[in-house]
Amino acid sequence: MTEVATARRSRLTPEREAELYEAVLDLLREVGYDALTMDAVAARTRSSKATLYRQWGGKAQLVVRALRHNKQHRLDEIDTGSLRGDLHAMATHEDDCSMEQSSALMRGVAMAIHSNPDLRDAFREQFVEPEMGEFRRMVERAVARGEVSADCPALDFMIHMMVGGFATTALLDDRPPTQDFLLSYIDAVVLPALGVRTD
Known part of the structure; x- marks a missing residue:
C-alpha cells in the first residue's frame, strides 16, 4: 500500500x-x-x-x-550531545514569526480533530507517532549518557510538558509562544523535573 x-x-x-x-x-x-x-x-x-x-x-x-511539509525541523536531525542542547535546538529551529504561524495552524487543527476522526487518525499516524518516536530516542540518548536517571518519574511526562509549554501560552497569556519563553520554560521546568542541572 x-x-x-x-x-x-x-x-x-x-x-x-x-x-x-x-x-x-x-x-x-x-x-x-x-x-x-x-x-x-x-x-x-x-x-x-x-x-x-x-x-x-x-x-x-x-x-x-x-x-x-511546513514543519521546519525534524527531531531525527537534532543531536547536540546533551539533552539541554537538543531541547534548545528544538525551541530555536523556528523564529518567533514562524512559530506564531505554526501555533495558529495547530490550534485550528486541534479543534477540528475532536469532531473529525479521519483527521485525528491521519494526524496521529503521520505527525504524532513519528514525533513521539524521535522524541523517545532523544531521551534514550540522554539516559545512555547518564544525564537522566532511567527511573526518573518525570520521563513519562516529558512530552506532555513540552507540548504544554508550547500550546498553553495562547490560552493563558493570550500570546503565541516565543523562543525566549520556550528556552526559559525548558530550563526552569522541564530539565529540573528530570534532574538535569542548567547552571
Whole structure:
C-alpha cells in the first residue's frame, strides 16, 4: 500500500507538491479545517479534484501532509550531545514569526480533530507517532549518557510538558509562544523535573 501511494505521489515534482501544500495551508488559515474543501484546493492550485484524491486520498491526509511539509525541523536531525542542547535546538529551529504561524495552524487543527476522526487518525499516524518516536530516542540518548536517571518519574511526562509549554501560552497569556519563553520554560521546568542541572 505504501509503495502504491509513493508511486502515485512521485508524479508530482517536489516544487509542485510544495506549491500545493502552501495553498492548502493558506486555505486552512483563511477558512479553517471544516470549511476547507477539495474543490477549493483544486481551484486555488489549478488542479483537478480527481488528481488530489488520487494523490492524497482525501482532505485529512492532504492537510496533515501539508502540516508535515511546513514543519521546519525534524527531531531525527537534532543531536547536540546533551539533552539541554537538543531541547534548545528544538525551541530555536523556528523564529518567533514562524512559530506564531505554526501555533495558529495547530490550534485550528486541534479543534477540528475532536469532531473529525479521519483527521485525528491521519494526524496521529503521520505527525504524532513519528514525533513521539524521535522524541523517545532523544531521551534514550540522554539516559545512555547518564544525564537522566532511567527511573526518573518525570520521563513519562516529558512530552506532555513540552507540548504544554508550547500550546498553553495562547490560552493563558493570550500570546503565541516565543523562543525566549520556550528556552526559559525548558530550563526552569522541564530539565529540573528530570534532574538535569542548567547552571
